[in-house]
Amino acid sequence: EADIYQTPRYLVIGTGKKITLECSQTMGHDKMYWYQQDPGMELHLIHYSYGVNSTEKGDLSSESTVSRIRTEHFPLTLESARPSHTSQYLCASGGQTYEQYFGPGTRLTVT
């Protein structure tokens, strides 16, 4: 089982601010993912990475960007937050098989 951490857990921020959501895992997994999920709605993949210096966009278009400089760390950045970015952001990691292990999520509110 993976240990995967996300900070902050909750964030309320004003429009136009730059924010970075942190995600770290301690299992040495090569694969990491970011999902966006509105309350009661399905998961939408917005970014993924298969290793250091590798990042790809997911199925859902997002104004966010990601980086993967270290295996254990996969931060997500919004350069200028808008109310439409209000959502829950979930980070996940996985090893050689298909399983994904999720963090607790960051609930973002942009006012």
Place this chain on the structure above:
Amino acid sequence: QKEVEQDPGPLSVPEGAIVSLNCTYSNSAFQYFMWYRQYSRKGPELLMYTYSSGNKEDGRFTAQVDKSSKYISLFIRDSQPSDSATYLCAGPNNAGNMLTFGGGTRLMVKP
């Protein structure tokens, strides 16, 4: 066509009932499927995974795959109020390179 589909519910049952949750999938080439449980405002938790056809049992939970009909099921015996959550099935996407998730079925077990 969505790669993995499930009825969103909600499904409401009395405590102690047997629950049946179902998904259909489109990629017939793959043999690896998962069930996740997601409590409100939390990240999804890997509940069970199963290979190929047949059943896999873990305590009160049984996962079943029917490859001929592209149908996967999760059965919960002696359901408890603590089982109230959204259950997501997951399988390989059409490209076969990562997991894709169903929209989730919300289950409510009433005392």
